[in-house]
Amino acid sequence: MNYVAWLTARLVVLVFPLVLAAPAANADELQDINGLLKQGQHAKALERINQYLAQKPTDPNARFTKGLILAEQNKVADAIEVFTALSRDYPELPEPYNNLAVLYAAQGQYEKARQQLEKSIRTHPSYATAYENLGDVYTKLASQAYDKALQFDSSNSAAKNKLSLIRDLMSSNRPVSAPGAPSVASAEVAPPAAEKSAAAKPTEVKQAKAKPAVVAKAAAQKSDAERPRADQGGEAAVLQTVLAWASAWSEQKVESYLAFYAQDFQTPKGEGRSEWETARRERITGAKKIAVGVESPKVVLKDANNAVVSFKQTYSSDTFKVNSRKTLVMVRNEGRWVIQQERTGG
Numbered sequence: 001m002n003y004v005a006w007l008t009a010r011l012v013v014l015v016f017p018l019v020l021a022a023p024a025a026n027a028d029e030l031q032d033i034n035g036l037l038k039q040g041q042h043a044k045a046l047e048r049i050n051q052y053l054a055q056k057p058t059d060p061n062a063r064f065t066k067g068l069i070l071a072e073q074n075k076v077a078d079a080i081e082v083f084t085a086l087s088r089d090y091p092e093l094p095e096p097y098n099n100l101a102v103l104y105a106a107q108g109q110y111e112k113a114r115q116q117l118e119k120s121i122r123t124h125p126s127y128a129t130a131y132e133n134l135g136d137v138y139t140k141l142a143s144q145a146y147d148k149a150l151q152f153d154s155s156n157s158a159a160k161n162k163l164s165l166i167r168d169l170m171s172s173n174r175p176v177s178a179p180g181a182p183s184v185a186s187a188e189v190a191p192p193a194a195e196k197s198a199a200a201k202p203t204e205v206k207q208a209k210a211k212p213a214v215v216a217k218a219a220a221q222k223s224d225a226e227r228p229r230a231d232q233g234g235e236a237a238v239l240q241t242v243l244a245w246a247s248a249w250s251e252q253k254v255e256s257y258l259a260f261y262a263q264d265f266q267t268p269k270g271e272g273r274s275e276w277e278t279a280r281r282e283r284i285t286g287a288k289k290i291a292v293g294v295e296s297p298k299v300v301l302k303d304a305n306n307a308v309v310s311f312k313q314t315y316s317s318d319t320f321k322v323n324s325r326k327t328l329v330m331v332r333n334e335g336r337w338v339i340q341q342e343r344t345g346g
Contacts, residue, residue, distance in 0.1 A: 067086065327343040
């Protein structure tokens, strides 16, 4: 498989963590449509998603799904248009930027791909997929630069060796399922979303069927300069971190999930950090599927570097389901919010 095909295999699918609350019926419809997409019934999936969007034209999950369908149909320009509009309306979401980058890379527009991936990382600094794709885009840009150098100086042995190494690297890579791109059978399907409005309150939820997923905060109508970034303080940045934590847990990305905990995290039972991490790894990887929801979150900023987030947590796996109250004590360390303490109940 060539380099472009390998990179395109990392198109993020079936994951869209930051959306609004929606009825279970809408979740069922989107799950059915994603099932058609998974089965390769692209034309039927597109027909169904267009019917859905005719009723709910601003639903971000439906728009995201339409972009995926168009990409699968090789309607790249149309898919780019969908993801571009989605990233404009929901600039805090990393997935549309990542998918734009993959589509641009498939067209050989690596500089545009780089710009989109950097936007994705700015919105979600722990987004491993975007980092990996950015590395591959830089590799391709480096290949082009070395090739250009050899056009002007064919005797440049250093450039020849570097170009050869890069080509060996690219040819040895194999397509992989990107983190955050599980199949329908092993993960929650992209959840539905309520209509976005200027009157939206600061709580929202990602939901598939009657199963829990992730709650999010509606994007306020602010300019880019006013919009909080993940590496800045403020309630939005704290909430974004909590949502990303829940998303990593739901997607069973153990390393990303553990990275949300501070080095001095106070383990629930006072056990050692290593012992706690081992137990968490076993529990997360031992489940066939996990869905974590964050409902009605309340963020209280103590100061610029300390916050407390309380919410209703919904959890379900293939063997267990429970709803509980959760409180996270958050600290800001080197521009990044992390969890210092986690309490259940109350």
